[in-house]
Amino acid sequence: MRGLIRLFAVFPAVVGSVGAGALALWPIGEAEPRSFPTGNAERGAYLARSGGCVSCHTNAAANGPALAGGAPLDTPFGTFVPPNITPHPVAGIGRWTIQDFARAVRQGVSPEGDPYYPVFTYSFYAGFTDQDIADLWEAFRTVPPVAEAASDHDVTFPFSFRSGLKLWRANYLKAPETDALMGTSSPWNRGRVLVEGAAHCAACHTGRNLAGGLKDSARFAGNDNLPGGSKAPSILVADLSARGFTVANLSYALQSGVLPNGDAFGGSMSEVVAQGTSFFTDADREAIATYLLDPEGTGLVPAPAPLPADTPMAGMDHSKMDMSNEN
């Protein structure tokens, strides 16, 4: 049905365009290795949890089975439904090879050679090693298969023209910078790997342009237009410090959802904590906080601003309302 719709609505619109035809033929993706190392399911499961695979592809709010398809995401481009990625041969990814899986996760290309929509945050996974992929693969194979496929995306033209994403890829797709820096601490480097890579903080905390590309100039400066109307505050170091964050209490917030002023996360961030960072090791949460509060790796974390003790929520100037309601 979706194919028909695409044919009738999209084809006439693009048939006159040589460019569109060229786009459809433009091959994307690179060959994956013939063989992968032996995977470790425990490591893979931790990575699947920290990468957000589990939270996005599971509709926890509807008590859906694990990884059988996530809650729909309403975006300006349409509604996306994270698919069933259980090992079911028809409804899930049971017929995939590890090479298919690797190409999907770190290149964003389907087994059929189609580009995935960037709502799937594969660009953050581009640095995953062969070992990471093998570990993830082992972990995914332990998941009980679910026979029901998730609904299709509901995306309107021109975004429904998937080959158009190849242009997007050419413009915006780039691997995250997660290399270790000389002279920085181990937690800082580990934090960088998590923040820039698997944990993909920027996917929500960096604004996007009209094409849905991340605005490099506004890195970590917040995003008021998250799917579903949620808002992500700035996590720039100055703003974190102004809100009273230290490495210790930011780690604690990622574990518990409790903010330095005693408020508790709501919105998407409460889900990130409940389904993501609360599963992390203490060391990893500290690493994330260390990196976010010292993004340049200077070894210095600024002192937090003292918390205003006398600004009850009811009395606050709402135009300057703290992040409490927006995360």
Add this chain to the structure above:
Amino acid sequence: MAKQWTGAMALAASAVAAVAMAHTGSTGIVLERMKGMTAMRDAVAELAPMMQGAVPYDAFIVSEGAAVIAGHAGETMLSLFPEGSLEGVTYAKPEIWSNWQDFAALAEEMRVYADALSEAAPNGLEPASAPPADMAGMDHTGMALPAAEETNPGFSVAELMGYAEKTADSPVSRGLADPASLALTLSSLAADDLFAKISETCSSCHAQFRAGRN
């Protein structure tokens, strides 16, 4: 001494609130419940550093703080949310009333946990577990260390992949069916475990029923 100081702060805070109120448009019952939420927030802010071990644990303060939270939860909280009370500046979502059962369950859960913490405060914090392996210190480019050294020993593959419930999650909804035995079980828990349940409840309620800036 500390209490007097807190009292003075509270007075000052109310004065600020009263003045600011005129500008924000929160009045009547909406303002009342904001004050309740603020009181809970302040109690959480006071207890959180103790739960992290950042400041010395004080069972008396924990018990008092938990009692404050309990006093603003449960029926007290629900009575401040009469159907459709969205006038003026409010963060309440209309889903509160279309989903009243869930909202009420969370308010009650909060009261049960806070009461339990108030009682269990002398239990103190959970003894610190063995220091975790230095995952942060590993060379991440290889990432091939044995799993035991770097994954959280607290969670199984099934929990991490989401097809088994997190062991830390207690079956609250089932427990609430038998409040007496639940209360007994809860009051035997360590203070930080109960505090974690309280904060989870806050977040869970905020996620469902608190609106963003508008």
